[in-house]
Amino acid sequence: MSKAAYKRRDSVLKIIVSEYIATATPVASEAILRHHSLGVSPATIRNDMASLEEEGYIARPYTSSGGVPLDKGYRFYVETISGHAALPGEDQKRIRRLLDTAVDEYDTLLKIAANTMARLVGNVAIVTFPKSAECKFKHIELVEMHQYMAMLVLILSNAVLRRQTLSFDESVRQEQLGEVALKFNREYAAQTRSQIAGKKLELTPLEKKVLGTISDVMASEDAIEYESSYLEGLRLMLGQPEFVQRERMLGILELMEAKGWLRNVIDWQVTEEGVKVIIGEENRETALHGLSLVFSNYGIPEQAQGTIGVIGPKRMDYSRAISAVNYISGLLSELVARVWRND
């Protein structure tokens, strides 16, 4: 096969993928020529398609139908388009304005980010809270609820807020609680759980109790990976033709309601820069073999990192997804940096 012929075959593959993404139906040789004149006849395209099939880029649902891309075909497509993608300027502006309105409210901000992205790509969007490797004590507050009970509010350095109630056998007054809080805030500022444990202080029974609770909360925070995250756009994704079979639809719902599924899905170890695309069987989780993922980390490495991404059928608009994830993750990084400037 000549060099020019190879090039044409690659074009054919690209057209098949993009056409299939648009129509969700097998792409016929003549359909390819309808929209992109390649200066050759349908028969030539058919030969190319036969060759593409042989090498595992495309497949045909039945003996003589059009071609549909296989994972390898999608992969090729993604490689060739990535880099060129950028969100339209007006979208960028709109999104920036939208997120700016919520910049002071952390949770709302992330929720809006997820929602916006979901609608932008017509699929499921996920945003996790930023998380640091090992959380640090920032501040506690003890508030009396009633005589025998108080609420402990613990603020961690990654701006995570956790609360826990404490019951006492004896009556405790707000003043006492205030003193304990003051002492701990002075002694433990910016320390990790293990550092706090290492510090031997003289403690009253009340203080011991509070310290124990703090330690528990920090431990559970360290253990959590993705518990809290926002997931938006389920209805959009499930409206796609790939989910006409009820089985698939329910499978997805089941997966997403399961606890801790995200941990298996996103390879947390990977801290590479930039947008990553995972296609079909490249997914570790078998339930996701029919889907693709486009995601990126955001935030400040080693300090406060979260993940933002899109999940959709393999037949998703990768160009749009990549540019959306890229832009919004950048935006979030910016906003996170503003809060963390010098922590």
Added chain:
Amino acid sequence: MSKAAYKRRDSVLKIIVSEYIATATPVASEAILRHHSLGVSPATIRNDMASLEEEGYIARPYTSSGGVPLDKGYRFYVETISGHAALPGEDQKRIRRLLDTAVDEYDTLLKIAANTMARLVGNVAIVTFPKSAECKFKHIELVEMHQYMAMLVLILSNAVLRRQTLSFDESVRQEQLGEVALKFNREYAAQTRSQIAGKKLELTPLEKKVLGTISDVMASEDAIEYESSYLEGLRLMLGQPEFVQRERMLGILELMEAKGWLRNVIDWQVTEEGVKVIIGEENRETALHGLSLVFSNYGIPEQAQGTIGVIGPKRMDYSRAISAVNYISGLLSELVARVWRND
């Protein structure tokens, strides 16, 4: 029609409903006798069914098929069974143990409650956060993030926690922030937003800024009705045979992803005691006309009330749902009361 005949007809209706709930297929006259011998022939049952149809309790999908209950039939069924329902002792124990483990962590507690109930009834369960009519200031905390930014943590009397970041034009130190917090905590304890606004104090520019933010947060808290709630068991409900039509499935997903839908669905005005059942077209929201709701309020009236309930197809196990909602709402009330004992 004799008294005895009326009684039999009621039995027939009850059997039709319960049989339909179990099988999801129209109930034939002979099927009724298969499981419940009423001492009469199928022809008699048929006469009864004709009468039930005439009065709008049941309908037939086509000219000569079995009967399916209409809303009026379900309503009759619910009236006759309610009161007799109680969760099996072992379930009660299991659930109590489960919730006890999370009693100190408010959010987890509610999430577990929702999850448990969803699995108990095989449908969607919803639990909202307790909310009081007008929230009261309990405590604030100001934590320095960096020179020009601080985080405001506001604790309200209903144990709701809200945070917000504050940016300053000038550099601000933690000490200053601490003093502001101390002052506000002293002056504003247990006051509502309007009370705080009415109190005229000498304020520095910094204090004015903080007060403004507090006021904003409390205002938005007062405005929120059901923003935060846990919804579990979508996959269970959507697995039911009523959702084989994709349209319906997507309709439900759309409804549930919409913001503020819950407010329309649950009649918040109703503060009656006990479990309430809403069947099909009794729902205000048209998207829910095919579904039923079983819900109850929990918490302390006027002080901290939330809602817990089940959403499922009209063909749901009402007996189980009513007993589950009843039991779990009672349990939550108990746990809430423990925290609020004398607020």
Added chain:
DNA sequence: TTTAGCACTCTCCACTTTAGACTGCTAATT
């Protein structure tokens, strides 16, 4: 290497057929 031409394959849709499930009605019975 590309192309024209044609037989062949397979899907999709509409239509028909058939078996079986239930009822409604009528006339007889209690």
Added chain:
DNA sequence: AATTAGCAGTCTAAAGTGGAGAGTGCTAAA
């Protein structure tokens, strides 16, 4: 007046049929 047996009649669901149309694979020629 209420109940029953019996049977004709109605309707569904599933399986089968046939034809149109889309699209390919192959062959032989350019």
